[in-house]
Amino acid sequence: MAEDVVVQDQDNSGTPDRETPRVEESPQILEDRGRSLYLAKWSTRFWAWAIDFCMVILFLNIIRGIFAPVWDIPFYIDYSHWEPFEFGFQTIFFFAYWTIMEGFQGRGQSIGKMVMNLKVVSRDGTKISYGAAAIESVGKALILPIDCLVGWLAMPGTKLRMFNRLSNTIVIKTDYKEPDGILYIKDKE
Numbered sequence: 001m002a003e004d005v006v007v008q009d010q011d012n013s014g015t016p017d018r019e020t021p022r023v024e025e026s027p028q029i030l031e032d033r034g035r036s037l038y039l040a041k042w043s044t045r046f047w048a049w050a051i052d053f054c055m056v057i058l059f060l061n062i063i064r065g066i067f068a069p070v071w072d073i074p075f076y077i078d079y080s081h082w083e084p085f086e087f088g089f090q091t092i093f094f095f096a097y098w099t100i101m102e103g104f105q106g107r108g109q110s111i112g113k114m115v116m117n118l119k120v121v122s123r124d125g126t127k128i129s130y131g132a133a134a135i136e137s138v139g140k141a142l143i144l145p146i147d148c149l150v151g152w153l154a155m156p157g158t159k160l161r162m163f164n165r166l167s168n169t170i171v172i173k174t175d176y177k178e179p180d181g182i183l184y185i186k187d188k189e
Contacts, residue, residue: 037125038173039159040118045171049140051112056097060090095134095141103133108169119174132167139163 101110106127108120120136122128128136139147139161150162164170178184 035125037121037170040116040171040173042159044116044118044173048110048112048116048118049144051115052098052110053112055111056094060093091141095137098137098140099130099134102137103128103130108133113171117174117176118171120169120171123168123170125172128167128169132169135167136163136169 098110102108102113102120106129108128109118113119120128120133122132140163147161147163151158151160151164154162155165158165160170
């Protein structure tokens with residue numbers, strides 16, 4: 001390690017008060033400070049999306065059953081009876097679901113991501129904001145096939161969708177483990 005001496009003048013009188021050593025950090029120390037983020041596989045991300053899709057469709061069908069006498073909302077997968085208003089309502093509901101779930105307190109997890117141990121974070125691994133969650137959710141709610149194709153073809157090997165890139169987010173694997181300083185002891189059954 002290199003060591004230089006820096007002279008500080010604390011009272012601005014022109015005379016140095018003390019000498020303070022300055023230590024330059026080696027690249028090895030900087031590398032050790034980083035942490036590893038494991039990008040999620042496409043297949044795991046698909047299953048998290050499928051779980052979310054089923055959960056939202058189930059909820060929307062419950063709402064459909066409640067409002068059936070007053071408002072005829074077609075099933076999301078019933079393509080022959082799609083109307084622009086109903087389709088738009090359901091798409092906005094999907095967008096709101098992902099934005100709220102992934103943006104809430106920066107947790108970055110919808111129900112599907114919780115089940116599959118995934119999380120959306122910013123590129124440096126920090127929590128995301130509602131704004132980033134909203135941008136990232138646009139692709140999933142509105143144009144998922146195009147969003148994925150652009151990611152696969154234009155950014156191969158990065159495991160990013162187009163709207164991940166636009167929102168500066170990544171999807172990582174998480175582990176369900178004990179917090180630091182806590183050890184779970186399991187009884188034999």
